[in-house]
Ligand SMILES: NC(=O)C1=CN([C@@H]2O[C@H](COP(=O)(O)OP(=O)(O)OC[C@H]3O[C@@H](n4cnc5c(N)ncnc54)[C@H](OP(=O)(O)O)[C@@H]3O)[C@@H](O)[C@H]2O)[C@H](O)CC1
């Protein structure tokens with residue numbers, strides 16, 4: 312088992328999975344749905360009270376399902392803290408779900424019993440809502456995991472009104488109109504500043520339109536037994552569980568990790584340099600650049616710290632099929648990992664060389680850039696049984712590997728899960744989010760803005776870092792995760808100093 316073990320607070324679920332966990336907690340474990348709703352609403356309240364202006368006025372947009380019930384629990388607590396509450400029931404109050412109806416009664420009862428608390432106004436349809444109502448914030452309790460199609464009727468109007476107003480919006484579980492699995496806007500969706508995700512993180516918050524619609528996501532724990540959450544297979548990537556690399560005290564420089572970088576044809580030597588320098592900066596024992604002999608002078612000058620192993624003749628400027636044996640002998644000299652791809656080029660003979668290497672080398676390999684392109688040119692590909700592979704495709708390269716186009720990030724997630732399991736490989740799929748798929752059909756998603764990295768050279772730096780962590784005996788998944796989180800931290804620090812900074816690959820070496 313090479314997957315990372317995420318704590319339960321980082322579990323990501325589909326709507327169906329969260330409904331199943333919810334139902335089993337009620338039926339098998341014996342916690343009532345009303346209690347779950349109370350915990351959900353109370354957790355959101357605990358966070359909200361610290362953000363809101365005391366005794367301000369909130370608009371609570373409610374549907375008729377349990378999502379509205381969560382909002383009504385929040386309303387009850389805020390009312391008792393002197394907030395003015397206007398609850399707008401978009402499809403009326405006659406048809407509320409059982410727990411939501413109960414919470415509606417409690418809200419009214421608490422007001423009746425305490426005249427000195429905040430004011431409570433009930434509006435029983437969207438038509439009765441005064442569009443000029445002055446308020447300080449909106450609580451979105453219209454639709455959650457129960458959304459089943461494009462947004463219908465007056466929900467549409469409420470969403471459009473809210474998106475036009477400048478009020479802060481706090482969404483219960485999922486912003487209304489966002490699909491909980493795909494993260495796609497279902498016709499129309501509310502733009503939230505913050506979303507409280509109950510019990511599990513909802514997958515749609517991280518895919519497609521999700522990050523733009525959800526704003527900040529706050530996880531609120533529900534009393535779900537952990538074992539019921541194990542039906543989830545996606546997780547948010549976080550430092551909390553991706554531990555620092557093991558502290559080894561090397562006796563010999565080669566015991567501190569060896570990474571072979573098979574890279575760099577004429578005109579593309581910059582990619583090889585970035586990858587090698589990035590790996591070297593992680594303090595591993597040796598980075599050994601395996602390069603066509605003709606390019607050696609360039610590397611001798613630019614990379615004094617890196618060991619170079621020139622391949623072929625002095626006038627070879629790219630890898631050729633006839634180099635395969637020499638390269639295999641070279642990368643077998645010391646125990647280490649192999650990164651192949653940056654700046655290899657797509658010469659026919661280079662493709663032949665890479666394909667032979669991939670089919671015959673039994674060692675562990677990290678395939679990036681042109682290495683992936685060569686792999687995708689094979690009619691059928693499979694890694695040798697004994698080796699572990701990490702593939703780092705951007706969406707175009709992933710499409711090539713799949714032999715079809717990718718529709719969106721939901722499709723990308725599903726494809727990464729399927730391909731990594733079928734081929735028994737680790738796949739780090741670049742994009743926003745980055746999706747790390749393992750052979751055990753698990754997927755880890757990044758939560759930070761990775762769009763800053765979609766420029767030339769970042770892939771080479773990332774590959775170098777993964778290779779470096781991997782060479783130090785971390786698992787493939789952990790090495791990939793460590794490299795991603797390292798990028799996240801460097802990015803955060805750079806942006807802290809200058810939020811408009813345009814970042815360069817060399818900033819991350
Ligand atoms: N984590 C948990 O399991 C918990 C979740 N809680 C909260 O409950 C919601 C899910 O509640 P549910 O009642 O299943 O569904 P919703 O509240 O999201 O809405 C369902 C109703 O909405 C109508 N609907 C569905 N799609 C549309 C649409 N496209 N346009 C308009 N209306 C729509 C539908 O009614 P119809 O009669 O029109 O079919 C549904 O009745 C979850 O997200 C959490 O917030 C618990 O509180 C705690 C445990």
Ligand SMILES: [K+]
Pocket residue numbers: 378451452453454455482483484485486487
């Ligand atoms: K909602």
